[in-house]
Amino acid sequence: MVLERRGAGALLTFIIIFLISACALLSFREGSFDAGIAAYGLGAALLMLLAYNLAALIFRHIDRITLVICFFLTSIGLVMLLRLDMELAIKQLIWLGLGCLILFFTVVVIKKARDFGRINYLLMAASFGLLLFAYVLGDTIGGAKNWVNLGPISFQPSEIAKVMFIIVSAYFFAERRGRGASVFYAAYVGLCVILLVLSNDLGAALLYCGTFLIVFFAGTGRTLLTVMGLGVGAAGAIASYYVIPHVKTRVEIWQNPWIYYQTQGYQIVQGLMAIAAGGAFGTGLGLGYPEAVPVNTSDYIFAAICEEFGIVFGIITILLYLVFIIRGMIIARNASSRFDALLVFGATCMLSLQSFIIIGGVIKLIPLTGITLPFISAGGSSFIACMCLVGIIEGVAVKNGERDEREINEAGGEVV
Amino acid sequence: MKKNVLRRNISALLVVFIVMFVGLIVYLGYAVSTYGERWFATVYNPRIQNMKTTIDVGDILDRTGLKLYYTDKDGERKYVDDEDMRVSVAHVVGDEYGLSYGAQTMYAKYLYGLDKGTITRIEDLLSGAERTGSDVKLTIDAALCQTAMDALGGSDGAVVVMNYETGEILASVSSPSFDPTDMSLFLDGGGDSELVNRAFSGLYPPGSTFKLITAAALIENGLEDFETTCSGSTVINGETIACTGEHGDIGLKSAIEHSCNVYFAEAAEALGTHAIKAEADAFLFNTAFLFDDIIMEDSVYESANNDVDAAWAAIGQYHDLITPLHACMIVACIANDGVMMEPKLLHRVLDGGDETYTLEPDVIATPMDDTDALKEMMISVVESGTGTAAQISGVTVGGKTGTAEIDTGDDNETAHAWFVGFIDDAAHPLAIAVIMEEAGSGGKNAAPAAKKVLAKALDLGY
Numbered sequence: 001m002v003l004e005r006r007g008a009g010a011l012l013t014f015i016i017i018f019l020i021s022a023c024a025l026l027s028f029r030e031g032s033f034d035a036g037i038a039a040y041g042l043g044a045a046l047l048m049l050l051a052y053n054l055a056a057l058i059f060r061h062i063d064r065i066t067l068v069i070c071f072f073l074t075s076i077g078l079v080m081l082l083r084l085d086m087e088l089a090i091k092q093l094i095w096l097g098l099g100c101l102i103l104f105f106t107v108v109v110i111k112k113a114r115d116f117g118r119i120n121y122l123l124m125a126a127s128f129g130l131l132l133f134a135y136v137l138g139d140t141i142g143g144a145k146n147w148v149n150l151g152p153i154s155f156q157p158s159e160i161a162k163v164m165f166i167i168v169s170a171y172f173f174a175e176r177r178g179r180g181a182s183v184f185y186a187a188y189v190g191l192c193v194i195l196l197v198l199s200n201d202l203g204a205a206l207l208y209c210g211t212f213l214i215v216f217f218a219g220t221g222r223t224l225l226t227v228m229g230l231g232v233g234a235a236g237a238i239a240s241y242y243v244i245p246h247v248k249t250r251v252e253i254w255q256n257p258w259i260y261y262q263t264q265g266y267q268i269v270q271g272l273m274a275i276a277a278g279g280a281f282g283t284g285l286g287l288g289y290p291e292a293v294p295v296n297t298s299d300y301i302f303a304a305i306c307e308e309f310g311i312v313f314g315i316i317t318i319l320l321y322l323v324f325i326i327r328g329m330i331i332a333r334n335a336s337s338r339f340d341a342l343l344v345f346g347a348t349c350m351l352s353l354q355s356f357i358i359i360g361g362v363i364k365l366i367p368l369t370g371i372t373l374p375f376i377s378a379g380g381s382s383f384i385a386c387m388c389l390v391g392i393i394e395g396v397a398v399k400n401g402e403r404d405e406r407e408i409n410e411a412g413g414e415v416v
Numbered sequence: 417m418k419k420n421v422l423r424r425n426i427s428a429l430l431v432v433f434i435v436m437f438v439g440l441i442v443y444l445g446y447a448v449s450t451y452g453e454r455w456f457a458t459v460y461n462p463r464i465q466n467m468k469t470t471i472d473v474g475d476i477l478d479r480t481g482l483k484l485y486y487t488d489k490d491g492e493r494k495y496v497d498d499e500d501m502r503v504s505v506a507h508v509v510g511d512e513y514g515l516s517y518g519a520q521t522m523y524a525k526y527l528y529g530l531d532k533g534t535i536t537r538i539e540d541l542l543s544g545a546e547r548t549g550s551d552v553k554l555t556i557d558a559a560l561c562q563t564a565m566d567a568l569g570g571s572d573g574a575v576v577v578m579n580y581e582t583g584e585i586l587a588s589v590s591s592p593s594f595d596p597t598d599m600s601l602f603l604d605g606g607g608d609s610e611l612v613n614r615a616f617s618g619l620y621p622p623g624s625t626f627k628l629i630t631a632a633a634l635i636e637n638g639l640e641d642f643e644t645t646c647s648g649s650t651v652i653n654g655e656t657i658a659c660t661g662e663h664g665d666i667g668l669k670s671a672i673e674h675s676c677n678v679y680f681a682e683a684a685e686a687l688g689t690h691a692i693k694a695e696a697d698a699f700l701f702n703t704a705f706l707f708d709d710i711i712m713e714d715s716v717y718e719s720a721n722n723d724v725d726a727a728w729a730a731i732g733q734y735h736d737l738i739t740p741l742h743a744c745m746i747v748a749c750i751a752n753d754g755v756m757m758e759p760k761l762l763h764r765v766l767d768g769g770d771e772t773y774t775l776e777p778d779v780i781a782t783p784m785d786d787t788d789a790l791k792e793m794m795i796s797v798v799e800s801g802t803g804t805a806a807q808i809s810g811v812t813v814g815g816k817t818g819t820a821e822i823d824t825g826d827d828n829e830t831a832h833a834w835f836v837g838f839i840d841d842a843a844h845p846l847a848i849a850v851i852m853e854e855a856g857s858g859g860k861n862a863a864p865a866a867k868k869v870l871a872k873a874l875d876l877g878y
Contacts, residue, residue: 276455319441349433359440
């Protein structure tokens with residue numbers, strides 16, 4: 001506990017040094033000192049410091065390592081965005097502030113809630129409605145119809161629905177449900193995925209499918225059914241290769257992006273060049289040319305990070321996600337109820353799978369499916385969804401901590 | 417279901433995730449270290465074009481120090497003055513628009529100073545010093561390249577000359593070529609195949625030069641004493657394979673000397689297609705060439721499904737394809753006692769006075785332990801066989817001619833002329849491959865060209 005606290009504190013100090021020095025470097029980029037950029041770094045550092053201490057004060061049992069790692073990943077994103085697109089960086093900082101509030105709010109909600117009971121059906125309807133909404137009224141950006149414009153606000157419904165999807169799934173697998181409820185839930189998952197595929201949001205479809213299967217396996221322990229599910233998934237993927245032209249080109253581009261350079265392979269090839277340009281230790285912040293990479297502030301931000309910070313730093317980023325996963329799984333294992341365990345487990349899996357899908361796609365390990373890089377990519381919906389998921393994890397962590405404390409106190413009482 | 421089962425499943429999936437993320441890390445490290453330079457050094461990379469304006473780009477020199485592409489006193493980028501020489505080395509040097517795949521693109525890392533550490537570059541940036549790239553010295557000799565281009569006599573094709581002990585490429589030319597000072601035709605999307613470097617990327621049927629591989633397979637499989645009778649043609653599964661002459665009773669040495677199709681077609685039957693495929697693979701057919709200095713196409717030898725195709729494949733027809741550079745690597749390997757050296761094009765990198773990169777020879781394959789018999793056969797090809805036109809007084813030349821038939825589609829069978837050879841002398845370790853497209857007989861056309869180039873190389877002291 002003390003060790004954890006010290007480790008988290010040290011990491012936070014490192015983040016603050018990182019933020020301030022990176023912003024100081026960027027503030028000299030145009031030749032003369034830009035006080036605004038330096039102030040940005042200071043502001044971001046202060047915000048994180050405040051949020052961390054506030055969180056530790058209000059929720060004594062919050063998992064500090066998880067919180068600090070998500071701040072670390074966020075600060076990598078902020079620095080990269082500041083370097084690529086000032087306007088986006090400022091927005092992202094605002095999202096960080098809002099995200100922290102939402103995180104606190106989620107922690108409180110999760111702490112209070114036992115299993116959401118009947119609200120689950122409401123959540124199901126709401127998440128399905130959001131996806132349907134995107135499919136019917138959505139705008140197509142970057143090939144996928146997953147944006148909704150409501151006057152001044154535009155958001156990605158599939159990001160918000162993600163959080164609900166996790167809660168609903170945890171609820172259904174928390175205890176044995178009747179046949180009717182199971183069929184209902186299965187239909188819900190199937191329809192969600194179909195809507196996402198129809199909206200051409202393949203990254204999200206893959207994410208929902210994968211998360212469902214993982215939670216299904218953990219929740220039911222039915223290996224055979226899970227393998228069958230994987231088989232159906234694989235068959236679906238193979239079928240989509242032949243049926244959906246979009247999927248087929250994706251796979252062909254993945255196999256050899258260079259011959260499609262002029263067309264759909266452009267993004268991958270530019271990403272690979274950026275990664276290669278960095279070498280082990282990067283070109284240095286502001287000294288590379290990640291501007292050449294399309295969507296470098298969103299899906300492709302990992303390539304920009306590799307270019308300017310280097311492969312070693314890219315690997316450190318991957319390791320940060322890994323530590324995040326390990327912490328999440330530990331919290332899930334310690335949870336008192338099956339619902340809590342599955343909630344944390346689902347949230348962790350979703351974030352891990354999402355990072356894997358996009359990093360793997362960018363480095364050409366797997367075919368590219370567009371999705372944001374959790375905590376790092378620019379974008380309000382995505383960031384808020386991530387913070388909600390962290391809120392879920394932290395909420396259960398706080399519950400666990402309070403239970404442990406209670407047990408120790410009770411044991412102590414007996415002795416005296 | 418019990419909670420501890422859930423815990424067990426969570427742990428199991430944690431292990432799966434750990435494996436996945438470790439996989440990401442391993443793949444990232446592996447991919448960047450293996451393909452990184454290739455990914456970076458492409459003609460599409462806007463970084464290379466952009467850097468030109470902000471960096472004092474390094475010069476490209478040949479091995480003698482002659483400046484092939486450089487910044488003159490007034491800060492202008494210039495190519496070597498002599499037009500013939502400029503055109504001869506054009507594919508190796510490349511053009512400033514990155515339309516061809518030359519040193520300007522491949523060694524951009526050095527020329528633009530990207531090989532220098534981040535710290536040096538940040539220091540440069542802060543001190544306001546102009547970023548400078550390093551000079552790149554190639555292994556080619558521009559004068560030898562000019563002779564090689566001359567020797568092609570206007571034919572389309574390629575010539576590669578290597579030092580077989582070190583793998584250094586002393587000359588590499590590809591015809592037709594282009595003049596990098598006037599790229600307007602190509603910038604408008606015009607031109608034919610002038611920008612293609614046939615020496616590294618041209619895939620040709622190897623024709624009779626492939627008989628060296630079949631011969632090696634015979635030797636390696638203990639069938640060097642295989643004999644047959646050549647009556648001018650042989651029939652395999654109902655298909656006639658014609659020979660260049662009637663060679664009578666014939667053994668391996670004489671079959672190489674006279675390039676007897678009948679002998680090798682029948683030897684292929686005796687060997688079986690698998691043994692030839694294994695030998696071809698040992699000489700790096702069907703291998704992805706991932707060299708640090710050079711981007712080259714991979715050569716192809718497909719296992720044939722029936723005896724006729726196997727016979728054709730054994731004499732270098734069927735689907736066999738090879739690049740001139742790989743052909744040169746193969747003879748170099750035979751000349752170098754079975755040790756194949758990695759082809760090298762980058763000789764030195766010079767940063768001011770410091771040498772930051774120095775060529776070091778690398779062995780890439782050792783397909784045979786003893787190549788004396790093959791060498792002897794190749795020497796007799798030049799002494800008294802099909803390659804007599806490659807004789808040079810004062811040195812022993814070994815070689816193999818090839819006349820690779822190609823179907824041009826309009827019933828006009830024509831042939832590419834090949835000559836691959838070497839000088840059997842440790843003081844002059846030279847290997848050569850010459851291909852002249854649609855020039856007919858290898859012995860009559862490619863062998864004299866090879867002689868001319870090798871003689872010049874000897875003159876230059878290689």
